[in-house]
Amino acid sequence: MPVPLADLQLQYRTMKGEIDAAIAAVIRDNAFIRGSYVDAFEQQFADAVEAKHCVSCANGTDALYLALAALKVQAGDEVITTAHSWVSTSAMITHTGGNVVFCDTDKSTFTIDPAAIEAAITPRTVGIIPVHLYGQPADLDAIMAIADRHKLWVVEDCAQAHLARYKGRQIGSFGNAATYSFYPGKNLGAMGDAGAVVTNDSALAEHIAMLARHGGLTKHEHRIEGINSRLDGIQAAILSAKLPHLPAWTKARQDAAKFYDAGLNQIEDVITPAIAADRTHVYHLYTIQHPLRDALAAHLTAHNVQTAINYPTALPFLMAYSRLRHRPEQFPNAFGQQSKILSLPMFAEITR
Numbered sequence: 001m002p003v004p005l006a007d008l009q010l011q012y013r014t015m016k017g018e019i020d021a022a023i024a025a026v027i028r029d030n031a032f033i034r035g036s037y038v039d040a041f042e043q044q045f046a047d048a049v050e051a052k053h054c055v056s057c058a059n060g061t062d063a064l065y066l067a068l069a070a071l072k073v074q075a076g077d078e079v080i081t082t083a084h085s086w087v088s089t090s091a092m093i094t095h096t097g098g099n100v101v102f103c104d105t106d107k108s109t110f111t112i113d114p115a116a117i118e119a120a121i122t123p124r125t126v127g128i129i130p131v132h133l134y135g136q137p138a139d140l141d142a143i144m145a146i147a148d149r150h151k152l153w154v155v156e157d158c159a160q161a162h163l164a165r166y167k168g169r170q171i172g173s174f175g176n177a178a179t180y181s182f183y184p185g186k187n188l189g190a191m192g193d194a195g196a197v198v199t200n201d202s203a204l205a206e207h208i209a210m211l212a213r214h215g216g217l218t219k220h221e222h223r224i225e226g227i228n229s230r231l232d233g234i235q236a237a238i239l240s241a242k243l244p245h246l247p248a249w250t251k252a253r254q255d256a257a258k259f260y261d262a263g264l265n266q267i268e269d270v271i272t273p274a275i276a277a278d279r280t281h282v283y284h285l286y287t288i289q290h291p292l293r294d295a296l297a298a299h300l301t302a303h304n305v306q307t308a309i310n311y312p313t314a315l316p317f318l319m320a321y322s323r324l325r326h327r328p329e330q331f332p333n334a335f336g337q338q339s340k341i342l343s344l345p346m347f348a349e350i351t352r
């Protein structure tokens with residue numbers, strides 16, 4: 001039996017009626033750009049993640065760009081982020097004019113190490129972007145304490161961690177803003193690209209909305225120079241149809257992870273994902289570590305089990321950052337883990 005890494009068709013089949021009706025409604029109402037379906041999803045998502053405002057946009061990369069641009073990152077500003085993430089996190093720092101400063105990760109959670117943040121701060125540091133990688137929150141109390149002490153903003157990259165909690169509180173409400181991706185394979189996924197920024201700061205939300213919509217909130221209003229980064233109506237309606245299922249899908253992922261843990265913890269060479277105290281993990285990815293990762297991946301492929309490496313090269317060592325001339329010893333955890341990590345099949349509908 002082939003086991004895919006994720007099975008988007010299976011999810012569609014469980015709710016085909018709802019999705020098809022949502023798409024048909026948008027077509028019937030000609031509500032392709034902005035309009036009631038987008039407004040409704042923004043409200044529903046803000047409620048779901050316990051934020052005051054949700055500004056939807058075209059994808060999770062734009063969400064990061066918009067949040068950083070609204071926080072007015074200037075040329076020469078330093079923004080601290082993790083060495084272990086998807087490239088959008090750091091690339092958007094550069095695109096808003098800032099300088100990327102990478103920090104190593106905490107060895108057991110794969111998330112940014114607060115001690116490394118503290119060591120990386122200079123007079124030019126303006127903000128921190130922690131990533132709740134694979135679905136587990138970063139150490140938000142420690143990160144927020146550093147940010148408060150040094151008067152830095154925090155943008156949480158929540159692309160992989162919809163509904164995850166830190167000390168009982170939803171992620172995304174700790175920093176100044178939080179960004180989400182609804183890429184199809186994400187825990188809440190559209191049927192195309194989609195993203196959002198959430199924030200409790202009304203002025204910031206308005207600024208982000210203007211930036212995303214040609215610089216204004218109504219047609220022919222251009223208070224600032226913006227870009228075009230909108231969630232389209234069809235994606236909004238699909239996301240609204242899926243959102244009520246997200247808590248159950250999250251629970252199903254967590255149950256699957258428990259089942260994996262119980263079996264894989266019997267195997268000495270396998271390190272299963274560790275969850276830090278007081279955090280919930282929503283398992284966007286179930287990523288193990290193994291000293292013979294490539295051989296294990298080949299073995300699983302030979303047995304029709306699809307795996308992935310998220311990500312094969314830690315960010316400081318990508319060609320895109322060769323200008324920074326980083327060395328492995330600067331990021332012992334992120335560098336050491338890039339050859340051991342392997343993501344196993346994980347999706348809400350996976351069976352034992």
Ligand SMILES: Cc1ncc(COP(=O)(O)O)c(C=O)c1O
Pocket residue numbers: 059060061062085086088089131157159160180181182183193194195
């Ligand atoms: C951690 C992280 N940040 C940002 C993004 C960017 O999201 P998108 O693919 O929707 O642009 C992703 C998803 O790919 C991600 O995993």
